[in-house]
Amino acid sequence: MSLYQIFKASLHSPKKIAAFRLIPIGKVMQYIFSFIFIMTIISFVFFVKGLAGQQTSMEGFVDYFDDIKWLLYPFAFFFLFCLNTFIVFVRISILAYIGTFIIYVLKRKGEYRHLWRSTLFSSTVPMLISLIISLFQWESGYLQFVIYASTLVYLFFACKYYPIKR
DSSP, X not given: OOHHHHHXXXXXXXXXXXXXXXXXXXXHHHHHHHHHHHHHHHHHHHHHHHXXXXXXXXXXXXXXXXXXHHHHHHHHHHHHHHHHHXXXXXXXXXXXXXXXXXXXXXXXXXXXXXXXXXXXXXXXXXXXXXXXXXXXXXXXXXXXXXXXXXXXXXXXHHHTTSOBOO
């Protein structure tokens, strides 16, 4: 299955999200790192725009920045990529742990690794919402709550398609 097919199915089909728990880990990592790469590019653009705005307000900073520009950009991109990776992996891991309680309540069979993968694919729409929020630079605790809640709703519906415990 291609990444585009996985993306399209994870937008609207909880049944396929539940089935994606069996996708090989390599395809799962390609999927998650493609989102992280897009998030990093957006973060990096805002970082560069922020530096350009700071340059005009500080006189000595312009000369210093011109000297280290070739060094600053690659390290900034690398650190933004690492930070975004850490944040996304922690968020998915915490929500997958909450998913273990959903599995328990629904009396379904599932392991944490399956729930982690289902949580990743359940968070496709919330990640897109996060990207839109970051593009328009909206900040609110309520928006973050909506993102986490929507991931859990998608995960809940996906968990209904897990096998029943006997």
